[in-house]
Amino acid sequence: MGVINRLSGIFQPITVTAKASNLTHKGVTSKSQRLMLELGILQQANTGCFHFLPLGLKSLNKLINIVDEELQNIGGQKMIFPTLVKSDLWEKSGRASEMGPELLTLQDRRDHKYILAPTHEETASHLLSSIAPISYKTLPLLLYQITSKFRDEMKPRFGLIRSREFIMKDMYSFDLTQDTALETYQKVCSSYNKIFKKVGVKFIKVLGHSGTMGGNLSHEYHFLTDKGEDKIVKCSKCDFIGNQEVLTDTGCPKCKSENSLTYETGIEVAHTFMLGEKYSKPLEANCIDKNTKKHTLQMGSYGIGISRIIAASLECLSLEKELRWPDSIAPYNVIILPPKLGSKEESLIGNLGEKLYHNLESAFPCLKNNVLLDDRTSYTIGRRFIDAKRTGYRYIIVLNKKCGDAIPLYELNDLHKDQQLYLSENDLAKYIKENTDFE
Numbered sequence: 001m002g003v004i005n006r007l008s009g010i011f012q013p014i015t016v017t018a019k020a021s022n023l024t025h026k027g028v029t030s031k032s033q034r035l036m037l038e039l040g041i042l043q044q045a046n047t048g049c050f051h052f053l054p055l056g057l058k059s060l061n062k063l064i065n066i067v068d069e070e071l072q073n074i075g076g077q078k079m080i081f082p083t084l085v086k087s088d089l090w091e092k093s094g095r096a097s098e099m100g101p102e103l104l105t106l107q108d109r110r111d112h113k114y115i116l117a118p119t120h121e122e123t124a125s126h127l128l129s130s131i132a133p134i135s136y137k138t139l140p141l142l143l144y145q146i147t148s149k150f151r152d153e154m155k156p157r158f159g160l161i162r163s164r165e166f167i168m169k170d171m172y173s174f175d176l177t178q179d180t181a182l183e184t185y186q187k188v189c190s191s192y193n194k195i196f197k198k199v200g201v202k203f204i205k206v207l208g209h210s211g212t213m214g215g216n217l218s219h220e221y222h223f224l225t226d227k228g229e230d231k232i233v234k235c236s237k238c239d240f241i242g243n244q245e246v247l248t249d250t251g252c253p254k255c256k257s258e259n260s261l262t263y264e265t266g267i268e269v270a271h272t273f274m275l276g277e278k279y280s281k282p283l284e285a286n287c288i289d290k291n292t293k294k295h296t297l298q299m300g301s302y303g304i305g306i307s308r309i310i311a312a313s314l315e316c317l318s319l320e321k322e323l324r325w326p327d328s329i330a331p332y333n334v335i336i337l338p339p340k341l342g343s344k345e346e347s348l349i350g351n352l353g354e355k356l357y358h359n360l361e362s363a364f365p366c367l368k369n370n371v372l373l374d375d376r377t378s379y380t381i382g383r384r385f386i387d388a389k390r391t392g393y394r395y396i397i398v399l400n401k402k403c404g405d406a407i408p409l410y411e412l413n414d415l416h417k418d419q420q421l422y423l424s425e426n427d428l429a430k431y432i433k434e435n436t437d438f439e
Helices: 031-038 054-073 087-093 095-102 121-129 178-199 306-317 344-349 352-363 381-391 425-435
Strands: 042-046 049-052 084-086 104-107 113-116 141-150 165-175 203-207 217-224 230-235 241-243 261-276 286-288 294-296 298-305 334-337 371-373 395-398 410-414 419-423
Touching (some): 031 042, 031 306, 049 054, 054 141, 084 087, 087 095, 087 113, 121 141, 121 165, 121 298, 165 178, 165 306, 178 203, 178 217, 178 261, 178 298, 203 261, 217 230, 334 352, 334 381, 352 371, 381 395, 410 425, 419 425
Parallel strands (some): 203 241, 334 371, 334 395
Antiparallel strands (some): 042 049, 084 113, 104 113, 141 165, 165 298, 203 217, 217 261, 261 298, 286 294, 395 410, 410 419
16 A cells, blocks of 8 residues: 555645635735635745745646656757856847846856846757757757746736746757748647647637747747736637737738727737747857758747646636636645544544545556545544635545445545535546546
8 A cells, every 4th residue: 555645744824714715815816826825835935936835836746747748759858957147148149138127137256147047048049059060960959948937027916927936848949941940840839739738728829929039930828817918819700819919900910801800818828939040140059961061050949837827727717715726737636535533424434535545546547646635534524625625626525424335425526517426436436537637
């Protein structure tokens, strides 16, 4: 028998009860931020910066695993760039002045100037320029990392949706020609589609504005919600979908029709860019073709807001007083509530909760380390049930007197479908297998 995940052993400081949830965090304007703070998923460290507590980190790591798997399937190689970047690299690319006060800067004791990097296009290009021109045979080259990034937001808001320190996946591709760079770009976009399908929140891909990043082509991925800060434009006459920033007039930029545009609000969770030579040329990132001729590398940049996806998912799915997680990134998918200590049910059932825990993990390998036993049996089942609903565990299994029948029946509460069932152990495992949205 393996180790059991027991709720009593998890650091989850629930700071607000369900009844008092409307009386605190009055300045918090998004339900995802408020609920994650109240339920001990996050803790505020300072303005725009957060501690990821154990449940939040568990969700984050699940998302990172999804991203790693899909990017490595297309040849992505994971590494880590330095967080401290010499500011002269950004002077060479021209972005130091373009981004201005959003950059967090500092000086060391030798008066060298550095940037706490929000992204690493310059750093990736400089890495390749520091090596003798690479061979075309090594291309396409896709290098990525998942690390903390920094931006001096004037008004951090919505918790992880717009923060000063955030966790981002950034990948940089290098190709010999514009044509092969476009093939790589399309391959990464296809990988992004797979990532977001696995996450399980409805998303939309739109034409994006390149802004200070530069390049001649970009796309954004959005979760649609009224807490979004981006306006998504759709044309009813053709298949155009884009960020409002790409519009230059009131008509559709593709079919030119008037009065055909509709608008929705979204949270941007990813962005892809075809950069060309914007960074590789000034930073002298080159390669040699089969005729030993030197070429400036064609570059792409691809970001995914890892920590932002956690908050945006919860913003889209949660109720006002209860979190709702996508199955794929929920900290735990199942929680088991044994009877209260000293109750008749406890003496009748014994250690059935632990047995069920191990049986579920054995019957459904994807539930390994995704089942939680609420062993706080000094509390009533009712109190623990409220905590479980608010935290958003999809399947809440209550062990009550029906578990003492000749054929034990388990009370299964499926929060996604808002239904309660009484099932045998075999039917319980079968139901979870058939209804849980991850592999």
